Amino acid sequence: MSAGAPPRPAGVDAELRARISALSEEGWEIWRRFDTEVRQNEWHPFVPADYEVVLDALIELRAPGLRFLEWGSATGVITIMADLLGFEAYGLELDGELVDVARGLAERYGSSAKFVAGSFIPSGYRYRPKGGDGRIGTIGDGASGYPALGHPLEDFDLVFGYPWHGEEPLMHDLMRAYGGRGARLLLHGGGTAGVRVFRDGKQVV
Ligand SMILES: C[S@@+](CC[C@H](N)C(=O)[O-])C[C@H]1O[C@@H](n2cnc3c(N)ncnc32)[C@H](O)[C@@H]1O
Secondary structure (H helix, E strand, O other), X not given: OOOOOOOOOOOOOHHHHHHHHHHHHHHHHHHHHHHHHHHOOOOOOOOOOOHHHHHHHHHHHOOOOOEEEEEOOOOOHHHHHHHHOOOXXXXXXXXXXXXXXXXXXXXXXXXXXXXXXXXOOOOOOOOOOOOOOOOOOOOOOOOEOHHHHOOOHHHOOEEEEOOOXXXXXHHHHHHHHHOOOOOEEEEEOXXXXXXXXXXXXXXXX
């Protein structure tokens, strides 16, 4: 978790590089304000991923026709980056005010990323791990966002999450239960600096 330096997207043209750099910088600026104005007063689960690190991973993974979903998209920076890189990109976020921020950013950066206020947990899902501890940590409750998104979870080729400590197993379980065949789950955090990629429950990157 760091307010990083401007990104260095390789393999993208200069105009796109500049647009993504500006987006990332504005994202960090919004985060600094949010941290001061909101998180200093009450706890909130939004803490941004390292945008530059996630950007590098997205550049590696991009390919024509891939549909991308961010679980807990907050201010939308990562989903918008994915859209600008050519993914068909969607973000689900429980906090409606953050969704408004994300939509504003998307408009300013010429992105058609779609953001929906709702939960990334499909209706009817219950987390029942083998060990028996089904607490879901900081992951909030709310109506499923998939109907408004227009796609069930199984329609996505790539799903990105930045879980808090202990929340990864639920994300893997969700993919097992509802993910598309061959879909990849991208996880940031978890004690490593990069982005780990999982397919069918196995780490491939
Ligand atoms: C650790 S932050 C990650 C933010 C963003 N993905 C990033 O990497 O910069 C987790 C986000 O998930 C949101 N969230 C928590 N539970 C959710 C749920 N059930 N459905 C959708 N969003 C949720 C929080 O409001 C918060 O913005």
